[in-house]
Each structure stands twice: as C-alpha cells, then as structure tokens.
Amino acid sequence: MMDEMDRLHEECGVLGLYQPTDDHTAELLYYGLYALQHRGQESAGIAVTDGSRTRWHKEMGLVSEVFGEGELKKLTGNRGIGHVRYSTSGESDVENAQPLVVRYRGGSIAMAHNGNLVNAGLLRERLEDAGVVFQTSIDSEVIVNLIARYSNEGIHQAIRRTMDLVKGAYALVIMNEECLIGVRDPLGLRPLCLGKTETGYVLASESCAFDVMGAQLVRDIEPGEMVTITENGVTSEMYDTPGKRASCIFEYIYFARPDSVIDGVGVYQARRNAGRLLAAEWPAEADMVMAVPDSSIPVALGYAEASGIPYGEGLMKNRYIGRTFIQPTQAIRELAVKLKLSPMEQNIRGKRLVLIDDSIVRGTTSKRIVETLKQAGAKEVHVRVSSPPVAYSCFFGIDTPDRNQLIGAVKTIDQIRRVIGADSLGYLSPEGLVDSIGKPRNQFCLACFDGRYPTEVPVQTGGQAENRFQRLEEDHHE
Numbered sequence: 323m324m325d326e327m328d329r330l331h332e333e334c335g336v337l338g339l340y341q342p343t344d345d346h347t348a349e350l351l352y353y354g355l356y357a358l359q360h361r362g363q364e365s366a367g368i369a370v371t372d373g374s375r376t377r378w379h380k381e382m383g384l385v386s387e388v389f390g391e392g393e394l395k396k397l398t399g400n401r402g403i404g405h406v407r408y409s410t411s412g413e414s415d416v417e418n419a420q421p422l423v424v425r426y427r428g429g430s431i432a433m434a435h436n437g438n439l440v441n442a443g444l445l446r447e448r449l450e451d452a453g454v455v456f457q458t459s460i461d462s463e464v465i466v467n468l469i470a471r472y473s474n475e476g477i478h479q480a481i482r483r484t485m486d487l488v489k490g491a492y493a494l495v496i497m498n499e500e501c502l503i504g505v506r507d508p509l510g511l512r513p514l515c516l517g518k519t520e521t522g523y524v525l526a527s528e529s530c531a532f533d534v535m536g537a538q539l540v541r542d543i544e545p546g547e548m549v550t551i552t553e554n555g556v557t558s559e560m561y562d563t564p565g566k567r568a569s570c571i572f573e574y575i576y577f578a579r580p581d582s583v584i585d586g587v588g589v590y591q592a593r594r595n596a597g598r599l600l601a602a603e604w605p606a607e608a609d610m611v612m613a614v615p616d617s618s619i620p621v622a623l624g625y626a627e628a629s630g631i632p633y634g635e636g637l638m639k640n641r642y643i644g645r646t647f648i649q650p651t652q653a654i655r656e657l658a659v660k661l662k663l664s665p666m667e668q669n670i671r672g673k674r675l676v677l678i679d680d681s682i683v684r685g686t687t688s689k690r691i692v693e694t695l696k697q698a699g700a701k702e703v704h705v706r707v708s709s710p711p712v713a714y715s716c717f718f719g720i721d722t723p724d725r726n727q728l729i730g731a732v733k734t735i736d737q738i739r740r741v742i743g744a745d746s747l748g749y750l751s752p753e754g755l756v757d758s759i760g761k762p763r764n765q766f767c768l769a770c771f772d773g774r775y776p777t778e779v780p781v782q783t784g785g786q787a788e789n790r791f792q793r794l795e796e797d798h799h800e
C-alpha cells in the first residue's frame with residue numbers, strides 16, 4: 323500500500339547510462355533517480371554491469387533510503403539502469419522491485435519498465451503452461467522473460483519478437499553484457515528520451531534527470547523505436563511501423579516535473595498555457611488565485627496572468643514528510659494532512675479565492691483543501707481544474723481506481739461541486755487541454771477523460787488481468 327504522504331497517482335521512472343569507463347556510473351544513476359523520484363516512491367533499484375558481471379541493489383523506499391555509499395560502491399561497471407516504482411500490476415513488495423535481472427545461457431539481461439501491459443495475464447499463463455516459473459507478480463517480468471527466451475536469436479531479434487507479443491504501454495531500458503537499449507511502445511503512451519554526457523549517453527523517462535547527470539537532451543525516442551547504445555555510439559531502428567500516436571496527456575497535466583521537455587514540449591509552459599485557457603473558459607470574481615502545490619503552481623500563474631487576479635500563496639507544503647510517517651489513528655491522519663499542506667491564514671482570511679488544481683480523481687484532495695481554506699477564513703472558494711473530469715479507468719499505467727471510485731464517473735459536475743464544498747467549479751475542456759500543449763488532439767491518449775482507448779481490446783485471462791479486461795470492454799466506447 324502506498325503511504326498517505328506520497329503522491330496519489332504515479333508512473334514509474336526508468337533510467338539508463340552508458341559510458342566508456344566506470345566514471346561514477348552508480349552515483350550518476352543515483353542522482354538521476356533522485357530527479358525522477360516524483361514518478362514513484364515505493365521502491366528504487368540500480369543494476370550496473372562491467373560487461374562480465376551484473377550487480378544490483380533494490381529495496382523498498384525512496385532513493386535516499388535505499389542507497390548509501392556502501393551500496394553504490396559495490397555497483398561497479400561502465401553502464402547501468404535504474405528504476406523508481408509506483409506499482410500498477412503486482413503488489414508493492416520488494417520482490418516486485420525493479421530493475422529485474424535474469425540470467426540465461428551464461429549471460430544476463432537487466433530491464434526496467436515504466437507502463438502497464440494489457441495482455442500480461444494471457445502471456446504469463448501461456449508461459450506458465452510452457453513450464454516457466456515467475457519470481458514476481460508484475461507484468462514487467464513477462465517482457466524480460468520473453469526476451470530471455472528468444473535471446474539465442476540475438477538481443478535485437480529477441481526484443482522485436484517480444485514487442486510483437488506484448489500490448490499496452492511501455493518505456494523500457496534493457497541492458498546485457500554488450501549494450502544498453504531503450505524501447506518505447508508503438509503508441510508512444512509512455513515517454514522516454516535520450517541525452518548525451520561528455521563521454522556517454524543517458525536514457526530517461528524525463529529530461530529532468532539529465533541536468534543532474536551532466537547530460538543534455540538529444541531527442542525523444544519515437545513510438546515504436548528501439549535505440550541501442552554501445553561503445554560505437556547510438557543506433558536506431560523502428561521495430562514497429564509508425565502509425566497512430568497516443569501519448570499520455572496526463573504526463574503534461576500532472577506526472578512530469580515542470581522542468582522536463584516531453585516530445586518537444588516544455589511541461590511548465592504547457593501548464594501555464596492551461597491556466598490561461600482555464601481563465602478564459604471559467605472566469606471567476608475573486609481576490610486571489612492560488613494553487614494546490616506543487617503541480618498546479620504554473621497553472622495558477624497562468625490563470626492569474628490571464629484573469630488579472632493576483633496570484634498568492636494560500637497553502638504551505640511541507641517537503642520533509644517521508645514515507646515512514648506513522649499514522650495510527652484517524653485523528654492523527656487528519657492532522658497529518660495539515661502537516662503536508664497547511665493553510666496560510668494571513669493570506670486567506672476574508673478573501674474570495676480561486677483554487678487551482680491539476681486534476682480531480684477521487685475528489686479527496688479538493689474536498690480536504692476547500693474545507694481547510696474555509697476553516698482558515700476564506701470567504702469563497704472557486705475551484706478550477708486544469709483537466710477535464712477523470713471519468714474512465716486507465717489501463718496504461720496511471721493508477722486511477724475502479725470507475726466507481728472516480729468522482730467524475732459517478733457524479734455530475736454540480737454534484738462534485740457540492741461534495742467538495744466549492745462555491746463554483748470549472749474544469750478545462752479537452753480542447754483547451756490539447757491547445758495548452760499545442761499539438762493536434764490525435765497525437766494524445768485522452769481515454770481517462772473520454773473513454774476512447776487507443777488499443778484493441780486484448781484477450782485476457784486470470785485474476786487481476788481478467789477484471790481489467792472486463793472493465794476495458796465496458797469502458798470501450800468507440
């Protein structure tokens with residue numbers, strides 16, 4: 323289970339580094355993972371190889387908790403991969419921590435995965451029927467297992483064959499004794515980009531990892547592309563023919579760090595634009611525009627700019643709350659919420675506020691915050707959200723719960739307004755959201771808002787996968 327103090331909806335972060343020599347490989351990966359920590363706080367891991375031996379360390383917890391000097395020193399080699407996890411398939415357990423490392427025919431393959439497969443259940447069942455024993459309960463193990471299975475055909479052919487079988491969302495970093503490989507799913511659902519250091523190359527979920535590793539963004543990996551990094555540099559091939567693209571729009575809304583650039587678009591700018599468009603769609607009579615920190619700050623700045631209403635700070639976020647925070651009783655839990663976000667009474671009292679958040683999923687955050695602001699003396703709270711109502715489950719990696727837990731799926735906008743206690747409520751339209759990024763709508767997956775899933779409904783069997791499949795069918799409006 324994730325901790326109340328962590329982010330509520332996440333993605334994993336993946337990272338890879340290839341250098342000619344072991345020049346602080348493990349430390350650089352450690353710094354890079356630090357910069358990707360917002361993508362997952364459940365477990366962290368690094369695997370490094372010197373070409374003959376692969377060593378790894380992974381544990382539950384934040385990057386700073388999992389690695390000390392001792393662990394990093396043991397990870398010697400000139401290339402490695404790393405992962406921070408937010409579980410989407412399989413328990414939040416050390417067994418399921420990544421990178422996954424498998425040994426086969428005297429070699430090894432290490433892999434880290436961001437995303438979620440929609441046909442992992444079926445593939446796993448088939449492999450189990452063929453005698454394969456799984457060590458974890460995650461979809462990612464199906465991928466690495468298939469790659470190892472086909473590896474006698476060479477790593478590239480093994481990946482091509484595996485990608486033919488797996489369906490869904492994946493950004494992968496894969497490493498064997500020879501090379502480092504990055505793979506992005508054919509729809510480009512999950513992000514992955516390439517950076518260059520003075521001597522080597524980096525692959526990362528988000529470009530915000532590059533700066534701290536001394537790397538510069540080179541480009542994004544294309545949907546359906548596989549890039550290979552060796553001592554001779556970078557080579558690329560399309561393992562799938564470019565077709566429909568469906569990049570996850572939630573990366574721009576909430577997942578990504580604002581200093582990242584995804585598919586050529588700066589996340590900060592997209593959020594600021596969303597704020598401006600939100601002000602045009604949903605104006606309000608108010609004295610101050612404020613954000614639910616941190617992801618909505620650029621949105622609130624954009625809203626203030628376009629509306630002429632001054633921006634101010636109404637909530638202080640305590641950045642020092644770790645995962646280990648103990649919450650034994652309900653009363654303490656409620657206090658704990660205030661510990662994460664405390665109202666700044668001096669800025670709020672007697673004011674009509676525009677409260678900006680990037681999304682409403684279950685509605686818990688907005689409800690608590692409106693309550694807190696009113697207790698602190700706010701006269702009116704007008705909630706403005708920089709995305710449409712989340713009304714459909716995501717099957718590609720966002721941890722959005724069963725549809726009946728999504729407040730946007732079960733209630734009208736006016737009902738939501740009443741539940742969260744707001745004086746008015748306005749959501750950015752899908753058109754406004756797409757315009758904020760500045761690319762055509764057909765480049766994105768907006769399934770969590772409109773239920774139009776970008777993939778065929780796959781055949782699924784078994785446990786969780788089966789439930790997911792049924793929901794996918796129910797949700798499929800084409």
Ligand SMILES: O=P(O)(O)OC[C@H]1O[C@H](OP(=O)(O)OP(=O)(O)O)[C@H](O)[C@@H]1O
Binds near residue numbers: 329576614681684
């Ligand atoms: O309607 P809900 O189910 O409460 O979810 C929506 C909230 O979750 C996210 O914030 P989160 O607290 O996860 O992280 P943040 O502090 O980085 O914004 C998002 O920014 C919303 O504030």
Ligand SMILES: NC(=O)CC[C@H](N)C(=O)O
Binds near residue numbers: 335407418439
């Ligand atoms: N959030 C993610 O990208 C999760 C990756 C993988 N499905 C897991 O559960 O570990």
Ligand SMILES: [Mg+2]
Binds near residue numbers: 615616617
């Ligand atoms: Mg938030």
